[in-house]
Amino acid sequence: MCKEGDNVRNRLAEIRNKKGLTLKELGKKIGMRDNTLSQYETGKRKPSEKALIQISNLFKIPISYLVGNGWSQNDVTWLLIYVYVNKFNDNFELPSGIWSTCGKIGKYGIEKESFVDFYDEDIPGFIKKAEEYLIEYKNNKITHNLILDYYDGDEDVVVDDGEIKEYVNENIDSLVKRYLSDNDLSVIRSEALDELKDDDIDLPSVLEKIISKELLKQLNLIRFEAEGTQESNGLNIDYLKMHVSESLFKQVENEITNKIKALNDYVFLSNIGEDFSSTGISPEYEIAKKISDDLKLKDFKNRQEYFEHDPYKASEETISNLSISSSDKSSLVDIVTYLLNENEKLKERIDELSEQINNTNDFTETSNGDYRGNR
Structure with missing residues (x-):
């Protein structure tokens, strides 16, 4: 999303700030003058290959990300804010040139x-x-x-x-x-x-599961304030950058990156949109899909832990959410309960057999010991 020529300086400053380092502190770590690093970040000088390798090794971030490939965490955060505040907009353009309806992100941008x-x-x-x-x-x-x-x-x-x-x-x-x-x-x-599939992702709904209600309220307020103005037909990113405070932006970014692992994967970030021209899959869809999948995996793990803690209650709740008749739900609950009961009986039987085997082994060892002592 960055303009060509801005990428390197934006990424270097972004990474350094995220790591909480001053120019002088970074310079000490890689043996470079802070003035030189400042020129890299402002675009007055192009980073040398040696400097990029040193920074890449220090932060464990691929050089491809540092030199501007793909999307930065900042780019992704602005996209997510942009899509969320336009969730009631019937048709608005995304950075890659594809269009979205009410925040739904299509794989290819068209039917x-x-x-x-x-x-x-x-x-x-x-x-x-x-x-x-x-x-x-x-x-x-x-x-x-x-x-x-x-x-x-x-x-x-x-x-x-x-x-x-x-x-x-x-x-x-x-x-x-x-x-x-x-x-x-x-x-x-x-x-x-x-092999083409219509696979829209309702990104605003996904974001509502990640971003706190308080921050969503502040983003909605920005949208409400724009109603009745020339921006009411679609808040573009430039408008948002003027009206979203730095504090609000950082809070949203922190919540998203803390909850979604993929957005801390700099290899993934550096590859976003790199194959757009050959695959036709939009970078916005890559981001939405990754976030959605990450959230589903986290939800699955939570459910798995819940099931292990209380399989009967977890099964009953899962069945209650199925789109089937009440009688079918009742029958399914009975079947699952029966299987869980049988599973409990099986575990008890296995425990009994294990105890018997252990007792037999103890008896054998004792008998052998007595036999050797008598000899």
Whole structure:
């Protein structure tokens, strides 16, 4: 989300501040003058490769993140605030250029059916499938081509799968035109369309499970204050940056990053949106999906602990939330209760058998000891 040229200085300052270090303190840790680091952060100088490696090793953060790849934690936080305050907006544009309805984030930003009218190469997953198709069904021709291009036609050369994949990836356009028939392209297109899924994520609902009510109230207040103004049709990020206080922003960011592990994974952050052009999957969807999955995993672990603590009550509550008739719920509760009872009996029987085995072993050891003593 940062503008090109701003990334490095924004990321260096962001990381240093998050670690609670002054320029002088950071400089001491990596053996560099604080004035030099200041110039890096303000963009007056470009960080050297050595400096980036030192900072990367110190903070255990990939260089790709430091130099601006993907999205920063700040970028993600602004996106989440932006989506939340626009949750009643029927149609608003996200940073990547896709559109959202009431904060729902689509995988591709448009309905699945719309891709029917797209050119082959613009359908998400088509290029990848074309590469796989070429490797599987045109392997001999591809290998021959590779040897001609890279090894002057030396037929004694043996190329491995990695070389073939790399060759196909680098020359996909020309290879598709040369080796794939209209029928081949039709098959690949059909498979790519079949695998597309409408998978919207209601991001505001997810955020309401993460961000405290007090902070959500403050964000809603900003939206209410904008009603009746020219911004009421959609609060853009620039408007929010002028009206969301630094304190509120930091509180929201802290709550989100403390509760969602993925947002502290700098490898994930540095890869957000990097494959957008080839996969068609929006960076906003990557973020929403990761947060949603992280929350589901945490919820699953909590439920698992609850079930281990009180399996009867946990099962009954789970069944009560199912979309089935009352009689079916009652029957299901009876079945699960019976199975849990049988499980308890089985555990008791296993404990009894274990005790018997232990007693037998104790008796055997005692008998052997008496026998050796008598001898």
